[in-house]
Amino acid sequence: xxxxxxxxSARTRENASAAGRVRAHSPYTNWFYLPAxxxxxxxxxxxxxxxxxxxxxxxSIFDSKFIGFDNYKTFFQEPALVSSLWHTLxxxxxxxxxxxxxxxxxxMLLTSQIIxxxxxxxxxxxxVLVSTIGVGLTFTVLMNPERxxxxxxxxxxxxxxxxxxxxxxxxxxxxxxxxxxxxIGLATLIYIAGxxxxxxxxxxxxRMDGAGAWDNFRHIVLPLARPATVTVIIxxxxxxxxxxxxxxxxxxxGPGFTSDVIASVIYKQYQAGFYGLSTAGNVVLFxxxxxxxxxxxxxxxxxxxxx
Amino acid sequence: xxxxxxxxxxxxTASMALTACSAGSLGSSDDSGGDGKVTxxxxxxNGSETAxxxxxxxxxxxxxxxxxxxxxxxxxQGTDGDNxxxxxxxxGDMSDVFMYNSGSLFQALAPEKNLxxxxxxxxxxxxxxxFTTTVTSNGKIYGVPWGGFMAGAILYNKDVYxxxxxxxxxxxxxxxxxxxxxxxxGVDPVIQTYGETWTSQLFILGDYxxxxxxxxxxxxxxxKNQAKYATTPAALAGFQHLQDVHDKGYENKDFAxxxxxxxxxYLATGKGAxxxxxxxxxxxxxxxxxxxxxxVGLFPIxxxxxxxxxxxxxSPNGVxxxxxxxxxxxxxxxxxxxxxASVDGCNSxxxxxxxxxxxxxxxxxxxxxxxxxxxxxxGYIDSGSSSLALEFLSPVxxxxxxxxxxxxxxxxxxxxxxxxxYDEDVKKQAQxxxxxxx
Numbered sequence: 001x002x003x004x005x006x007x008x009s010a011r012t013r014e015n016a017s018a019a020g021r022v023r024a025h026s027p028y029t030n031w032f033y034l035p036a037x038x039x040x041x042x043x044x045x046x047x048x049x050x051x052x053x054x055x056x057x058x059x060s061i062f063d064s065k066f067i068g069f070d071n072y073k074t075f076f077q078e079p080a081l082v083s084s085l086w087h088t089l090x091x092x093x094x095x096x097x098x099x100x101x102x103x104x105x106x107x108m109l110l111t112s113q114i115i116x117x118x119x120x121x122x123x124x125x126x127x128v129l130v131s132t133i134g135v136g137l138t139f140t141v142l143m144n145p146e147r148x149x150x151x152x153x154x155x156x157x158x159x160x161x162x163x164x165x166x167x168x169x170x171x172x173x174x175x176x177x178x179x180x181x182x183x184i185g186l187a188t189l190i191y192i193a194g195x196x197x198x199x200x201x202x203x204x205x206x207r208m209d210g211a212g213a214w215d216n217f218r219h220i221v222l223p224l225a226r227p228a229t230v231t232v233i234i235x236x237x238x239x240x241x242x243x244x245x246x247x248x249x250x251x252x253x254g255p256g257f258t259s260d261v262i263a264s265v266i267y268k269q270y271q272a273g274f275y276g277l278s279t280a281g282n283v284v285l286f287x288x289x290x291x292x293x294x295x296x297x298x299x300x301x302x303x304x305x306x307x
Numbered sequence: 308x309x310x311x312x313x314x315x316x317x318x319x320t321a322s323m324a325l326t327a328c329s330a331g332s333l334g335s336s337d338d339s340g341g342d343g344k345v346t347x348x349x350x351x352x353n354g355s356e357t358a359x360x361x362x363x364x365x366x367x368x369x370x371x372x373x374x375x376x377x378x379x380x381x382x383x384q385g386t387d388g389d390n391x392x393x394x395x396x397x398x399g400d401m402s403d404v405f406m407y408n409s410g411s412l413f414q415a416l417a418p419e420k421n422l423x424x425x426x427x428x429x430x431x432x433x434x435x436x437x438f439t440t441t442v443t444s445n446g447k448i449y450g451v452p453w454g455g456f457m458a459g460a461i462l463y464n465k466d467v468y469x470x471x472x473x474x475x476x477x478x479x480x481x482x483x484x485x486x487x488x489x490x491x492x493g494v495d496p497v498i499q500t501y502g503e504t505w506t507s508q509l510f511i512l513g514d515y516x517x518x519x520x521x522x523x524x525x526x527x528x529x530x531k532n533q534a535k536y537a538t539t540p541a542a543l544a545g546f547q548h549l550q551d552v553h554d555k556g557y558e559n560k561d562f563a564x565x566x567x568x569x570x571x572x573y574l575a576t577g578k579g580a581x582x583x584x585x586x587x588x589x590x591x592x593x594x595x596x597x598x599x600x601x602x603v604g605l606f607p608i609x610x611x612x613x614x615x616x617x618x619x620x621x622s623p624n625g626v627x628x629x630x631x632x633x634x635x636x637x638x639x640x641x642x643x644x645x646x647x648a649s650v651d652g653c654n655s656x657x658x659x660x661x662x663x664x665x666x667x668x669x670x671x672x673x674x675x676x677x678x679x680x681x682x683x684x685x686g687y688i689d690s691g692s693s694s695l696a697l698e699f700l701s702p703v704x705x706x707x708x709x710x711x712x713x714x715x716x717x718x719x720x721x722x723x724x725x726x727x728x729y730d731e732d733v734k735k736q737a738q739x740x741x742x743x744x745x
Contacts, residue, residue, distance in 0.1 A: 060417070060739060061397045062393075062397055062417045062421065074735060074738075080707075146560075146564065163564065166501075166717075168719050253710070254710060255501060255713050255717050256713050256717065268706065269706075273739060
């Protein structure tokens with residue numbers, strides 16, 4: 001997208017200069033844009049172009065050799081790739097779904113007339129402010145199957161807790177739940193804003209028609225909080241698709257490869273010194289996220305306009 | 308049009324200027340002033356025993372060389388550490404002296420380009436050949452040994468063995484028979500600690516002496532892409548062993564979350580009987596669990612042939628000087644390396660931490676106060692029943708072996724599938740190194 005902007009503005013400028021060197025549309029001189037352009041070029045444009053080049057090389061940090069599309073071939077043949085793609089999708093859908101459902105529920109609760117509402121609202125938001133790595137390490141300790149607080153508490157009431165992070169079928173879900181705990185505050189906040197902005201007249205009119213609490217929720221809150229839902233879905237889906245820090249802090253993709261997502265596969269390739277290969281992986285990740293989020297965002301936003 | 312060209316030119320110059328002032332140029336030379344005093348920096352990993360050895364070496368060396376000051380730094384272990392070393396070398400920002408693995412990981416540093424050869428340094432001739440081959444590239448030696456040789460073997464609790472009347476197993480079948488008796492005695496037969504994934508690899512890496520016995524040319528063929536783990540029965544056996552141990556329920560119950568310190572504690576207290584691990588961990592075992600010097604012994608990972616019961620041996624880590632160290636600092640750094648490669652250097656390391664294997668410097672002894680496991684290990688080395696580990700004989704080592712081993716040891720993947728997956732993993736490494744035949 002960035003490139004198109006640059007092209008377009010360049011063309012406009014050429015047209016302008018062709019038409020007698022008149023700075024017609026812009027109130028600023030080109031020099032005014034220069035500092036921003038230099039920063040943008042050096043920190044974003046140049047690395048992006050270089051990254052595309054290095055994804056086509058075998059790069060050992062000390063030197064690089066052009067090998068065409070071999071990295072992409074290797075990356076797509078990677079056995080961990082299919083499972084990690086699948087894990088990424090599960091993780092993104094699970095966390096984003098739970099954030100929508102729980103966030104809406106919490107927002108309903110926190111917009112009602114309950115005691116200590118302001119305090120409760122800030123409590124829900126606190127986890128968002130804590131460092132992800134800190135949260136991850138804390139929960140790793142809490143979720144330890146033998147010595148963790150969670151399973152010890154479950155033991156007290158006679159339940160043998162599972163190995164939250166060590167059971168291959170549970171590890172990814174456990175990390176997802178922690179992600180939801182950490183991110184739910186933001187979803188709730190967005191929903192609170194959405195619900196509060198619904199005019200009271202609708203509820204009064206509904207009361208006149210004899211609507212109950214469920215009708216209010218189903219026919220007023222849900223449709224009118226739609227922009228909030230769209231924002232929450234998009235934000236948490238993007239977050240889920242590129243999730244890495246929490247997973248790395250808690251399981252490092254393990255046990256084995258059972259909670260590996262694309263980003264952790266790429267990181268491990270980078271760690272192993274396969275710099276070209278992991279750069280190719282990043283290009284693929286970029287394309288995947290764009291391919292999922294761009295149409296989704298268009299779709300959801302169009303509905304919003306129609307509403 | 309013209310302004311646009313100027314803008315592009317400016318942008319290009321600015322980006323060049325930015326790349327030019329990389330971290331490498333920040334290395335100041337002002338602390339090697341005219342009074343003959345030099346300060347050099349020394350980087351090693353953050354293992355608890357490593358720090359003790361590093362500090363002691365610096366203390367003893369600077370006591371003899373008051374004009375040289377050494378600042379120490381630590382780095383993470385494992386792949387994070389590999390990354391850091393490579394990045395700092397490539398940006399010319401490496402410490403003046405650093406400690407790192409020998410063998411395949413050393414080769415991956417492109418030594419000829421990034422390290423300073425030690426040819427004319429004092430005491431280099433004193434080093435054991437088994438060590439120098441693992442820090443040599445194109446005929447030049449680049450490192451001096453840190454610590455002693457170590458073994459990838461099984462540490463066992465002698466009390467448990469005595470109580471149950473067990474013999475040291477010479478074949479895998481003997482080992483499994485012992486395990487069944489140990490389990491019946493209420494002790495966990497095999498300790499596994501996947502909370503730290505690297506500890507999972509010993510059944511494969513420590514089994515290399517057995518592979519070498521079956522085919523002494525295997526490492527060469529492996530490097531040339533002519534031999535594979537999945538298709539060589541002797542090599543596949545390592546993965547199979549790991550699967551057997553899990554299938555029979557011989558692991559400690561918390562194998563999935565336990566860490567190295569837990570594993571060593573289980574071994575010391577007799578909660579577990581046997582722990583496949585690097586013998587260098589003996590120093591941590593003793594530091595964490597005082598009084599275990601004579602309670603824990605060592606035997607090689609058993610193979611198929613009782614008469615060929617051989618130990619897999621790891622070469623010590625090396626201490627290197629990057630090519631970015633120059634002038635007075637280089638002189639000081641070489642002096643420090645010569646000290647590490649001297650008998651005094653060995654003694655200094657012995658003071659700091661219990662030796663875990665024979666030193667690679669001629670004339671150095673580990674003393675008589677060595678733990679039982681080291682005595683056992685010395686026996687195998689002295690009688691010639693040992694082989695270097697694969698990573699010192701071939702540059703090919705896949706990065707995902709630890710995760711694959713965790714999968715096999717946790718019952719997620721079967722041995723033959725795991726061996727195939729590892730062969731695939733190795734391919735990337737070989738291609739990255741530009742080896743022929745891949």
